[in-house]
Amino acid sequence: MQDNARRQLRQLLGPENFLEEREDCLTYAFDASEGACLPEAVAFPETAEAVSEILAIANTHRIPIVPRGAGSGLTGGAVPLSGGIVMTMNRMNRIISVDTDNLQAIVQPGVITARLHAAVEAKGLFYPPDPASMDICTIGGNLAENAGGMRAVKYGVTKDFVMGLEVVLANGEIIHTGSRCIKDVVGYDLTRLFVGSEGTLGVITRAVLKLLPLPEGKQTLLAAFGAMEAAAQTIADVIKSGIIPTTMEFMDKHCIRAVTQYQDTGLPVDAEAVLLIEVDGTPHAIETGIKRVQAVCTANRALSVDVARDVADQERLWQSRRAIHAALGLVWPRWEEEDIAVPIARVPKMVRRIDDIAKETGAFIVCFGHAGDGNIHVSLAPHDKNTPHEALTQARAAILKDAIALEGRIAAEHGIGLIKRNQIGWNLDAPTLNLMRQIKGLLDPNGILNPGKVFPSTLTCSAPFGH
Ligand SMILES: Cc1cc2nc3c(=O)[nH]c(=O)nc-3n(C[C@H](O)[C@H](O)[C@H](O)COP(=O)(O)OP(=O)(O)OC[C@H]3O[C@@H](n4cnc5c(N)ncnc54)[C@H](O)[C@@H]3O)c2cc1C
Structure with a gap:
């Protein structure tokens, strides 16, 4: 990074919000995937205007910018492959409003997902996207990855709950997509373009999120199977039966054993597979749903079907699901x-x-x-x-x-x-991938936003960890 760019950034952000020491940079060299690569500096903007000024400087001096939430990504999205600046959004962490009349929340990107859940649930509302990492990951990271979660079966993923965004473009311009209206056909749907763009098209600085009324209740069921195929068939049959459970998670035998070794949550260790199924809604809807799911499990020769006794029992079962990553890492x-x-x-x-x-x-x-x-x-x-x-x-x-x-x-x-950047073409045909490249070129002509990500590339780490 050129000295004059460094000087401008120091002056703009101050020493608290612009870290340059190697020891500080090390912490921002990796995410939850395998790669690690040292940035040259870490910036902590506190406003969209600061994001805009950082990007304008970076664009002029061709400095790579890697937006970062909590760094819980599993595909290297927040790894600063070309050095440059990691722009950490966790000081923009305000829940600006929770609007109970219009069922909406307006949030900054650094809000931790579980904190948003708690804030809206306290007002009787519900934000369904629930990645298993929700206690650490941020809404900005969820938006940029179009994160899913366990409740996606019934409610969908992050993109289904975004009404509008404030985004800072590579040249520093601040744009606004979507609105607070449910019906809105004013121009192209740019909101969907930025959701899932993995920090390569712009930096999200604010989001209007759609909320739902909090379901009256929920019930969890654990079904054990003697064959993996029977569990997999049950999943397809439950959906065919006309019930859409809130969640339908499965674990194979190795997973069950790893989790039990890590933390004994009472999973049936002799089973070949288990399904954890949750149904939510009114008491009547829950009762009908659970009965129908039980019947499908039994028809598929489940070894046992246990309904959670109380809230603590439900929590114990879900704890086993959330422990999978840690358990596998240990074994x-x-x-x-x-x-x-x-x-x-x-x-x-x-x-x-x-x-x-x-x-x-x-x-x-x-x-x-x-x-x-x-x-x-x-x-x-x-x-x-x-x-x-x-x-x-x-x-x-x-x-x-x-x-x-x-x-x-x-x-x-x-x-x-x-x-998976070099496999993206396995799923997308050449004209489609090419159109995506053109969109990237239009929004970020100097290629400063998260270089080396999403598109096929041979770019390797400029400063591998430890060098
Ligand atoms: C134990 C564990 C369980 C997980 N479970 C799930 C799961 O169930 N479902 C799921 O979908 N994912 C899951 N993940 C993956 C990860 O948590 C999600 O991808 C999450 O959305 C990343 O959020 P983050 O704040 O950590 O983002 P980061 O990892 O910091 O960044 C992810 C990407 O978003 C970009 N980005 C971050 N903030 C912004 C912003 N404001 N503007 C533009 N771009 C930005 C970054 O550049 C990067 O490309 C899991 C991860 C772990 C470690």
């Missing part, structure tokens, strides 16, 4: 994760294919995820120290290709980022 320190989606009715086929791929490649594969919406998380680890890394690479490629063959997607909710 297999070197695991890699895939995040695919297939149409819901094809989950059983995909699960069968993943089992075959494990046998064909010799990779050790663990499956879990939000299968009720067709999203399967696949964790891969070496079987033992003799398993070549090539086995994992082969297995990952085969999983993506088989998902595509079932009309699925190679990224469901974790984004493309750095990790």
